[in-house]
Amino acid sequence: MDIQLIPLESGQTRQPPAQDLGFCLHFANRMFTQRYSKGRGWHDARIEPYGPLQLAPSTAVFHYAQLIFEGLKAYRRPDGHINLFRPMENMRRFNNSARRMAMATVDEEEHLEAICRLIELEHNWVPSLPDATLYIRPTMIALDDALGVHASATYLHFVIVSPVGPYFKEGFSPVPVYITDEYVRAVRGGVGEAKTGGNYAASLYAGEDARRRGYSQVLWLDALEHRWVEEVGAMNICFVYDNRRIVTPPLDGSVLPGVTRKSVIELGRHLGYEVAEEPVDVHQMLTDVKSGRITEVFGCGTAAVIAPVGKFGFHDEAIIINGNEPGPVAHHLYQQLTDIQFGRAPDPFGWTHTIRVNGQ
Ligand SMILES: *Cc1c(COP(=O)(O)O)cnc(C)c1O
Secondary structure (H helix, E strand, O other): OOOEEOOOOOOOOOOOOOOOOOEOOOOOOEEEEEEEEOOOEEEEEEEEEOOOOOOOOOEHHHHHOOEEEOOEEEEEOOOOOEEEEOHHHHHHHHHHHHHHOOOOOOOHHHHHHHHHHHHHHOHHHOOOOOOOEEEEEEEEEEOOEOOOOOOOOEEEEEEEEEEEOOOOOOOOOOEEEEEOOOOOOOOOOOOOOOOEHHHHHOOHHHHHHHHHOOOOEEEEEOOOOOOEEEEEOOEEEEEEEOOOEEEEOOOOOOOOOOHHHHHHHHHHHHOOOEEEEOOOEHHHHHHHHHHOOEEEEEEEEOOOEEEEEEEEEEOOEEEEOHHHOOOHHHHHHHHHHHHHHOOOOOOOOOOEEEEOOOOO
């Protein structure tokens, strides 16, 4: 891939913050961009100074939300080099999202190569603080500047990167989750499988409603019966029965196929747990939590890796899970996954992609 490197001008070089990284508050000095037009295909690949885009108010993405994104992280290894975790999974999902949103697809190998080049140049933005990472946000937006409702003929693909602090600031602690049977995230045949902006805009109202009730995330049920568990916030969800059997809802068209979910399934089996992808009935699930058959509940996604759920709210009832403490299975998976991601433990699956940094 031919990537033009646009030099930073003096005054455009910022240093990453030394601490208190927060979540994606500061962006590295450079970004990757390339453009697409029907006929020419992808062209004008660049790594250039991070900065504002100039777009007409009529640009299609602002009106009809034809946009997709990805989220993955770069991890600082003990030897100073940098790991990506299963990045080709994200490259493939980016294209699956693009196809669903009637957008142009990108070359998956070249997309990864562009990300690696960007991280090589911005390697000092990958934090060395414990549990801190560099979040990578590939994005594609529709660029046509006309208001007709149809798939755009032009696109902008960009990648920006931003340091993030530890997800659990006060240690590995459970989150309270409100089960909504009023609002839904996605419906089979819709775009729930795609990482597209509208899914998140559509989830905000229910998220705020849950927060007003004292919960920090929403448990989403299926759109047709309001009965089958789908996801928690922007994470996939797992239930642990009797400390040894992990169950997660199947990918049936309205669940986002998470890379962490897939890794929990594969790693869980490797570690000797029984793992099943099965529909979970919310009423049976709550009965099983109350009877103690379900010993743990946790969300899984790139941001938190594993996020234990300590309490469910449903209508006016509050149901405590495992005494509102993180359980041993969540802990075990969190430890094993993060050890592989940060390169602290051997990677028997070949999941990590190491970027070598000069001088390390
Ligand atoms: C991104 C995302 C996930 C988790 O996917 P990972 O690849 O594990 O980060 C789960 N659900 C939704 C809705 C998401 O957007």
